[in-house]
Amino acid sequence: MVAINMNLVGLLFAFLVFFQVASSEDLAFWKEKAARDIRRAQRLKIKNKVAKKVVLFLGDGNSISTITATRIYKGQLQQGASGEEYELFYERFPNVGLAKTYCADRQVPDSAASGTAYLCGVKTNYNTIGMDDRVEFGNCTQDNPNEYAVDSILKIAQDAGKATGIVTTTRITHATPACTYAHAASRYWEGDDNMPKEERDKGCKDIAWQLVNELPGRNMRVILGGGRQEFLPNFTSDPEDKGKFGQRLDGVNLAETWLASKPDNSKSFFVWNETSFDDVNPESADYLLGLFERSHMNYEANRPNDTAGEPSLADMTEKAIRMLKKYNKGYFLLVEGGRMDHSHHEGIGYHALVDGVAFEEAIKRASDITNDDDTLTIVTADHSFAFDILGYASRGNPILGVNDIDVDQNGQTFTTLHYPDGPGSHYTLEAINHTGLRPIITNPQSRDYLQQALVPNKWASHDGEDVMIYAKGPMAHLFHSTHEQTYIMHAMQYAACIGDDNTNQCKSKNEPMTCGSMNIMTNYGTMMFIVFGLLMQS
Numbered sequence: 027m028v029a030i031n032m033n034l035v036g037l038l039f040a041f042l043v044f045f046q047v048a049s050s051e052d053l054a055f056w057k058e059k060a061a062r063d064i065r066r067a068q069r070l071k072i073k074n075k076v077a078k079k080v081v082l083f084l085g086d087g088n089s090i091s092t093i094t095a096t097r098i099y100k101g102q103l104q105q106g107a108s109g110e111e112y113e114l115f116y117e118r119f120p121n122v123g124l125a126k127t128y129c130a131d132r133q134v135p136d137s138a139a140s141g142t143a144y145l146c147g148v149k150t151n152y153n154t155i156g157m158d159d160r161v162e163f164g165n166c167t168q169d170n171p172n173e174y175a176v177d178s179i180l181k182i183a184q185d186a187g188k189a190t191g192i193v194t195t196t197r198i199t200h201a202t203p204a205c206t207y208a209h210a211a212s213r214y215w216e217g218d219d220n221m222p223k224e225e226r227d228k229g230c231k232d233i234a235w236q237l238v239n240e241l242p243g244r245n246m247r248v249i250l251g252g253g254r255q256e257f258l259p260n261f262t263s264d265p266e267d268k269g270k271f272g273q274r275l276d277g278v279n280l281a282e283t284w285l286a287s288k289p290d291n292s293k294s295f296f297v298w299n300e301t302s303f304d305d306v307n308p309e310s311a312d313y314l315l316g317l318f319e320r321s322h323m324n325y326e327a328n329r330p331n332d333t334a335g336e337p338s339l340a341d342m343t344e345k346a347i348r349m350l351k352k353y354n355k356g357y358f359l360l361v362e363g364g365r366m367d368h369s370h371h372e373g374i375g376y377h378a379l380v381d382g383v384a385f386e387e388a389i390k391r392a393s394d395i396t397n398d399d400d401t402l403t404i405v406t407a408d409h410s411f412a413f414d415i416l417g418y419a420s421r422g423n424p425i426l427g428v429n430d431i432d433v434d435q436n437g438q439t440f441t442t443l444h445y446p447d448g449p450g451s452h453y454t455l456e457a458i459n460h461t462g463l464r465p466i467i468t469n470p471q472s473r474d475y476l477q478q479a480l481v482p483n484k485w486a487s488h489d490g491e492d493v494m495i496y497a498k499g500p501m502a503h504l505f506h507s508t509h510e511q512t513y514i515m516h517a518m519q520y521a522a523c524i525g526d527d528n529t530n531q532c533k534s535k536n537e538p539m540t541c542g543s544m545n546i547m548t549n550y551g552t553m554m555f556i557v558f559g560l561l562m563q564s
């Protein structure tokens with residue numbers, strides 16, 4: 027009786043506190059928020075288990091500033107919220123770390139060198155894919171391919187019997203996805219038409235060709251993104267865009283090659299539009315290749331206007347996971363939100379934020395259909411982006427808007443979002459304003475507004491600051507401090523008990539849930555097989 031009364035009092039108290047905090051952000055409000063985080067931290071259990079499944083979410087150019095701006099943008103879409111207090115789904119993951127992104131020869135990396143770091147575990151030269159730092163950019167090293175090529179986490183997962191897949195909004199041959207399956211002295215060799223003849227003559231193969239003909243690309247269960255132009259010959263009409271053709275010079279239709287290489291054609295699907303994609307049943311399909319655009323897929327905001335229709339990143343992610351979860355040895359899946367980076371390079375904040383929201387939705391969708399007991403989910407970025415949130419606008423001021431309080435020392439207004447360099451600069455030879463004033467800002471929240479920039483560059487640049495790593499699921503605690511970016515690949519390997527390095531860790535008797543017990547199961551299976559064989563003989 028007393029206990030019940032105490033609970034009632036507690037409930038009433040919680041009720042009062044709730045209504046009090048809802049009305050004002052006083053000390054009690056912040057204290058309660060802190061208490062929630064403390065409880066979460068104290069309840070946190072180290073999940074020292076095998077990560078049977080690994081999903082790596084890569085936000086291209088998803089810098090901390092991009093995450094903050096996306097959070098505020100999404101928050102401001104919620105009714106009555108000022109935005110800053112909003113939390114993106116992945117920001118609540120229990121473990122976080124930072125990654126240092128410099129590559130072998132540059133302070134600030136491109137997506138190929140950084141992809142080679144977090145997917146293949148080695149820092150390499152700018153613009154090179156899946157090869158170590160002895161390979162010079164653009165110099166085909168076919169003489170000795172095995173010496174320089176490095177295996178990706180996806181290859182190692184396949185070797186361990188896991189199902190694998192890649193999902194991206196960029197061309198499937200673009201730097202990030204390419205680092206899971208290709209080895210190339212140049213990220214630009216996406217199709218044979220992109221390769222200088224002398225490099226082709228040395229025997230190096232383009233990236234699309236490698237995806238379809240070589241391992242591990244050939245064995246991937248699911249491949250979803252853009253980039254049809256690298257798969258169709260230059261005399262083959264594009265199915266979606268009238269009057270357009272493929273770009274391959276070798277006359278090979280790689281989509282057909284891909285389909286023909288699959289054991290059961292009735293369970294393998296090449297699709298190029300949303301309807302056909304929706305028709306694929308992931309429970310029964312063995313293999314799925316979806317190429318939804320000639321080049322990159324649309325920005326999320328433009329997706330509804332696509333000619334033949336294309337799926338969202340969340341829909342592709344869900345289909346991929348449903349396909350891969352059929353296989354009992356687990357899987358590795360890379361999901362790239364690839365175009366925040368492109369919008370940034372164009373000097374446009376708008377699409378970076380809208381695609382950032384679509385990226386978050388894909389992570390949320392994956393979480394709805396996976397289990398944190400056997401699935402390690404990691405969210406990170408390949409590199410930061412030189413993209414700033416500056417000035418002291420009012421709380422709740424539109425994140426894409428003009429600062430509502432201050433003007434600069436010339437009395438001119440300025441937006442909150444800026445690029446340190448890029449096409450929005452007014453210091454170009456054409457646009458230089460001899461008055462020394464910046465152009466007047468008009469319509470900053472539109473979807474093609476170029477944020478103002480300082481250094482005039484055709485494309486805005488990546489940034490060299492560290493990027494976030496968020497993790498949840500088995501072994502998520504491995505991400506705990508400032509790491510080299512290469513660590514992500516080695517830690518995934520360790521967590522999943524795959525590759526050569528991790529046999530001892532996984533056999534350790536102190537960890538009953540690790541691969542050691544899986545080995546016992548295998549031995550047990552072998553014994554049963556022998557017993558069964560003897561029975562059959564007698």
Ligand SMILES: *[C@@H]1O[C@H](CO)[C@@H](O)[C@H](O)[C@H]1NC(C)=O
Pocket residue numbers: 162165166167
């Ligand atoms: C390309 O690399 C090879 C070694 O693999 C080297 O001998 C050659 O000089 C390089 N070519 C150029 C143009 O740098």
Ligand SMILES: *[C@@H]1O[C@H](CO)[C@@H](O)[C@H](O)[C@H]1NC(C)=O
Pocket residue numbers: 260261274275276
């Ligand atoms: C296609 O590529 C081949 C090989 O380079 C070339 O001879 C041909 O002219 C190209 N066709 C078109 C339509 O560009």
Ligand SMILES: *[C@@H]1O[C@H](CO)[C@@H](O)[C@H](O)[C@H]1NC(C)=O
Pocket residue numbers: 327328330331
């Ligand atoms: C999409 O199409 C609609 C209707 O044709 C048009 O009003 C809208 O401006 C288009 N949006 C984009 C981003 O092109």
Ligand SMILES: *[C@@H]1O[C@H](CO)[C@@H](O)[C@H](O)[C@H]1NC(C)=O
Pocket residue numbers: 265298299300301302334335
């Ligand atoms: C989608 O692709 C299928 C298969 O090629 C085709 O039959 C269908 O007409 C396409 N749908 C659209 C809307 O283009």
Ligand SMILES: *[C@@H]1O[C@H](CO)[C@@H](O)[C@H](O)[C@H]1NC(C)=O
Pocket residue numbers: 457458459460461463464465466
């Ligand atoms: C220069 O700046 C002034 C003040 O913002 C503006 O009125 C003028 O149009 C600008 N000129 C150019 C070429 O951008």
Ligand SMILES: [Zn+2]
Pocket residue numbers: 087137367368371488
């Ligand atoms: Zn980039």
